[in-house]
């Protein structure tokens with residue numbers, strides 16, 4: 156059994172969001188990069204848990220990114236992947252990235268492809284579905300629980316207003332979110348081992364970008380909070396009703 | 403050349419999020435000088451012609467019961483075929499769990515550029531540019547779609563649903579419906595509650611409420627307002643509340659009309675999931691809590707004293723209204 160886990164880097168969640176070059180580029184000054192939490196906490200850790208139960212499982216990581224993503228990949232390997240592939244491209248177009256991952260997926264013959272539910276920077280929620288389409292595999296999104304019995308996966312996924320349990324025979328693509336696994340901290344042994352695990356760099360295949368980000372904007376600042384005395388909750392109700400028209 | 407809007411449904415009814423995208427899609431069509439049409443896969447019990455009041459002239463229905471359960475492969479193939487059959491150049495989804503599961507597949511199948519999490523009408527004055535939330539609500543990006551067919555997945559609660567006059571013609575559409583590989587074995591709806599992402603009002607509790615046994619006062623407040631309930635991440639992690647109530651950067655992102663935060667400090671990761679709310683009310687006993695900076699209204703006070711009084715005051719207001 157071979158599992159491919161898609162990982163991407165994303166700014167640390169406390170990073171200041173600002174833009175440069177006439178609001179066309181994210182300002183990376185002083186930004187710490189982390190593994191996208193959905194990729195790390197949920198999909199990678201679940202893959203590791205499956206391997207702990209069945210040592211014959213191989214976990215490969217794939218990322219599409221420049222050389223600056225390597226510290227993130229090493230950290231992911233420290234948590235427990237067996238080897239990693241970096242497709243050397245800085246593209247931010249989902250389709251282009253999905254086409255690269257699909258190519259790796261086809262070559263590697265993976266039984267299961269995990270992605271995170273979305274990245275914290277572009278919030279696309281697109282890569283999993285696109286990869287699934289490009290490799291013609293079933294796709295289950297927003298998984299909150301994932302179990303494997305032989306080649307049958309049982310997945311609980313989020314639906315509007317609840318959850319749904321679905322079964323699928325592998326190969327399949329699954330996007331993971333909270334519930335699938337619990338966050339882990341890499342240990343010293345993992346960190347040492349990660350240094351010598353294979354990290355292969357490949358050049359991208361030709362693919363089209365379907366979209367272009369032409370600029371960014373920051374939301375308008377709030378006018379400031381109106382404080383109401385704790386002894387006078389009727390006033391809050393009045394404001395919400397008459398001024399804000401929210402109730 | 404038309405705008406095709408994907409209509410999602412459950413238990414025989416069209417979802418509220420779909421009414422929003424119908425209104426939105428009709429507006430996109432008006433902007434482009436073309437017609438808006440709906441696409442529904444599966445069967446419903448309500449009268450589809452009535453959806454004309456949201457501005458669509460025609461509803462294409464693939465009335466096959468096998469489509470009442472989502473299999474993304476089957477859906478994407480059917481939707482892609484419908485786009486081709488109807489000659490649509492813009493396809494609109496709601497960025498709900500179904501939209502998230504399907505839109506990307508259709509995008510790859512048709513090689514049609516997709517913008518997910520859109521929050522405004524496209525700018526079609528020069529090309530086709532869609533504004534979307536990025537950095538978990540901390541910023542917006544304007545994204546240009548270059549392909550002949552364009553796909554927009556609209557964030558729920560970003561466009562006002564407007565019902566006018568009119569009826570739509572309902573026409574059966576024949577497209578290939580493949581065999582599903584994903585078998586749904588159970589559906590667990592949180593019954594009786596308002597789904598979080600669809601709610602107009604969300605009442606949310608944090609660690610300040612001290613323990614799950616204290617949630618009664620928060621639930622009472624939510625009930626008085628017809629609100630959905632949510633919580634901060636530590637509350638979900640500690641299993642005080644079900645994890646699907648966890649909002650924030652790593653949880654559910656909400657954008658209700660009114661978000662009431664009780665005993666939540668307002669960490670940057672929490673704000674990222676709620677700062678698209680129109681009005682934010684913060685109740686916290688610490689005047690220095692960072693959440694007040696992101697709030698429209700606030701009460702500095704003890705939740706255990708404020709909440710019961712607030713619930714009473716709301717009930718009184720509702721009774722007299």
Ligand SMILES: Cc1cc2nc3c(=O)[nH]c(=O)nc-3n(C[C@H](O)[C@H](O)[C@H](O)COP(=O)(O)OP(=O)(O)OC[C@H]3O[C@@H](n4cnc5c(N)ncnc54)[C@H](O)[C@@H]3O)c2cc1C
Pocket residue numbers: 168192607608609610611633634635636637648649650651652653664665666667668669670671672675685686687688691703704705706
């Ligand atoms: C990578 C990452 C991702 C994260 N993602 C999320 C996320 O998605 N969502 C999220 O919520 N958090 C997230 N967090 C956690 C976040 O940083 C905060 O730790 C968390 O939001 C704090 O939750 P809280 O406000 O409930 O608790 P606390 O920070 O402990 O705040 C409790 C608040 O309650 C107030 N209080 C106490 N008693 C009372 C009382 N009697 N009456 C009124 N007020 C009272 C206190 O003054 C305090 O402000 C993330 C963290 C990281 C590192």
